[in-house]
Amino acid sequence: MPAEPARRPTLDRVLRIDQATYDAIVEHARRDHPVEACGMVAGPLGSDRPVRLIEMVNAAGSPTFYEYDSTDLLRLYRELDDRDEEPVVIYHSHTATEAYPSVTDINLASEPGAHYVLVSTQEHGNNAGPVEFRSYRIIDGVVTEEEVTIAAAVDTNDAAEEHS
Amino acid sequence: MAIEVRIPTILRTYTGGEKAVNADSAGAGTLSALIDSLEANHPGIKDRLIDGEDLRRFVNIYINDEDVRFIGSLEAALSDGDQVVILPAVAGGAR
Numbered sequence: 001m002p003a004e005p006a007r008r009p010t011l012d013r014v015l016r017i018d019q020a021t022y023d024a025i026v027e028h029a030r031r032d033h034p035v036e037a038c039g040m041v042a043g044p045l046g047s048d049r050p051v052r053l054i055e056m057v058n059a060a061g062s063p064t065f066y067e068y069d070s071t072d073l074l075r076l077y078r079e080l081d082d083r084d085e086e087p088v089v090i091y092h093s094h095t096a097t098e099a100y101p102s103v104t105d106i107n108l109a110s111e112p113g114a115h116y117v118l119v120s121t122q123e124h125g126n127n128a129g130p131v132e133f134r135s136y137r138i139i140d141g142v143v144t145e146e147e148v149t150i151a152a153a154v155d156t157n158d159a160a161e162e163h164s
Numbered sequence: 165m166a167i168e169v170r171i172p173t174i175l176r177t178y179t180g181g182e183k184a185v186n187a188d189s190a191g192a193g194t195l196s197a198l199i200d201s202l203e204a205n206h207p208g209i210k211d212r213l214i215d216g217e218d219l220r221r222f223v224n225i226y227i228n229d230e231d232v233r234f235i236g237s238l239e240a241a242l243s244d245g246d247q248v249v250i251l252p253a254v255a256g257g258a259r
């Protein structure tokens with residue numbers, strides 16, 4: 001178990017996400033329970049704005065492991081490239097444990113710029129009810145929890161969209 | 165023989181921030197030779213791709229959009245002008 005101080009949200013990094021995207025991630029996690037759900041929210045390069053939700057298939061089909069299919073992965077990254085996007089949020093669910101990165105999550109985290117979102121469905125499974133929804137930076141094996149701010153809508157219409 | 169290799173964010177520390185580098189498969193025409201050529205110019209990168217004799221489990225390499233695991237892995241053949249993409253797996257989970 002990680003030391004307690006590392007679990008406290010810091011104020012220097014915040015995940016800002018709109019209500020519809022938040023709800024869609026939670027819904028995906030509930031629908032796939034007890035299998036781990038996984039996906040990404042892409043945004044314009046350098047914007048830190050999660051605007052385009054992409055549900056991915058968990059090729060492992062497991063309640064304790066997720067992995068994007070390798071062909072899907074290539075297709076996804078090509079698409080991000082073509083659209084001048086990057087992974088802003090990389091999410092998955094834990095279905096029998098808390099929404100905190102496991103050792104596996106930490107070892108395999110490979111996007112230092114992304115917000116790693118974990119949703120835990122251990123309380124209510126496929127049913128409605130509160131879920132744990134938490135966000136982290138995972139860089140060089142160091143986990144830093146960050147605050148999650150939910151907005152009615154994120155501005156999807158500013159100059160960053162025009163990035164060429 | 166020049167081959168373009170796309171480098172993922174996490175490995176760009178080895179390429180001075182470059183998103184793509186040119187490498188040479190040194191005439192042998194295999195992925196293994198290409199990785200040795202990458203290592204010569206970007207020391208340390210090989211260890212991030214290979215574990216012992218094999219490709220690391222959570223690293224994906226594609227030649228012209230084909231996952232090399234389906235076309236011979238480290239022995240996969242390369243020809244001039246091929247495009248190679250390296251992508252770390254997006255994976256994890258509670259276990």
